[in-house]
Amino acid sequence: MELRDLQIFQCVAKKGSISKAAVELNYVQSNVTARIKQLEQELRTPLFNRHKRGMSLTSEGRKMLEYASKILLDLQELKRVFLDSETPTGILNIGTVETVSSLPKILASYHKQFSNVDLSIQAGLTEDLVKDVIEFRLDGAFVTGPIKHPQIQQYDVCFEELVLVTRNQTFNLEEFSIEPFLVFSQGCGYRSKLEQWLKEEEIMPKRIMEFSVLETILSSVALGLGITLVPRSVVKHLAVDEKVYLHKIPEKHSIISTVFIHRKDTYITNSLQSFLQTIAAYEVNRSHSGQDK
Template identity: 80%
Template sequence: MEMRDLQIFQCVAKYGSVSKAAVELNYVQSNVTARIKHLEQELRTPLFNRHKRGMSLTAEARKMLEYVNKILLDVEELKQVFLDSETPTGILNIGTVETVSDLPKILASYHKQYPNVDLSIKAGLTEDLIKDVIEHRLDGAFVTGPIKHPLIQPYDVCTEKLVLVTRNETFNLEEIITEPFLVFSQGCGYRSKLEQWLREEEVMPKRIMEFNVLETILTSVTLGLGITLVPQSAVNHLTANEKVHVHPIPEEYRNISTVFIHRKDAYMTNSMRSFLHTIEAHHEYRFKQNPETAPELI
């Protein structure tokens, strides 16, 4: 059993198609088909159900895929151990929720110090980003905290205040019943805080409207479409021009923390180690500037 056979099997399993796997691996299609057949003969079991829509894993192959994923991941980490140089290089795949106001400063500082590292940034919801880190699709991610998971190591980045954002200068709780609430999809930390607060108040919004982009939510509020709940730093540019107005929420729901996470058992490359040092340096600077908004490092 050769390593490339495992890579081909993993790729066909991912795409459910020999042709798509061939394009991804830069192989000719006949070669991919031949290697899959060779693997099936070697294991004496069919690995794929073949049908008009493509290929799907057999029960035996689903078990095998778990082992293959682990083997290939271990091999990749082994390469990193021996090839990792003292000077950070390579690619860091980082995820982030949309409203991390400190992110541009952190990324700019890191890039200035380590220009040979390519940063790949993926935006998403906290729940999805945690899953991507656990399943090794991301090296790390900025998410809404706190996070407690046996496989995850969190690092505090900052704490901010959530505020209600409306088009009108005045606001009362009854408006939640009459105005649409503009929120991110389920899995967003801000939405979770909102739902906790409204359950406590025994208030049910008239209508929930889900969006995937922060800017769309804020623009919709400026146009009077509804109200939302986001960190105050995300709307400072709008409040300065009085395009929107912010209102405090009860203190027990007001504070929201951002943490950076990575897998505890993942090999720590110099690129990741230096990225964590950049986050810690930014955290210390932020704490000196405003001790009330920066929690202690974990």
């Protein structure tokens, strides 16, 4: 059994098709088929169910995928440890929720100091980003905290105030039963705060409308489609122009933290270590400048 066999097996398992795996790996289809058959013969058990729609894992195949994935992840970690140079280089895969107002300054500062590192930024919801970090798809991520997970190490980045955003200058809780609420999908930290607050107030919103882009949510509120809950920092420019109005909510629900996370057991490359130092420097500068957290 070779590492290449495990890579082929993992790809077929994920794609559910020999032909799709062959395209992904840039292999001849017959070669992929032969490798899978050879692996099954070596292990003396079928790893896939073959059917018209493609291939699905048998119970033994699912067990094999767990082992194969772990071995291949360990191999990636091994390469990172031995190929890591003193000068930060390579690719740093970073995830972020969409509303981290401090992100541009952190990225600009990092790029200025370590221009040899290629930053790859992926936007998403907190729940999805935490999963991507745990499963090694991301080196780290800016998410809504705190995160309570045994495999996660987290660092404070900033604290922000959540505000209710409406088109009308005045607002009362009864309007929740009239106005649609515009939110991100489940897994968003701001939505979780909102749901906790409404549950405490024993209020049921008229309708929940889900969006995937912050700008669409804010534009929709400005046009009178509904109301939303977001950090003050990302919407204050609209409030200045009186396109929307901001309303305070109870403090126990309004303060939200942004943290940077990575796996506790991951090897900290020079690129990631430098990124952590950049975040720490930003936090120090933020404190010294007297900015509100």
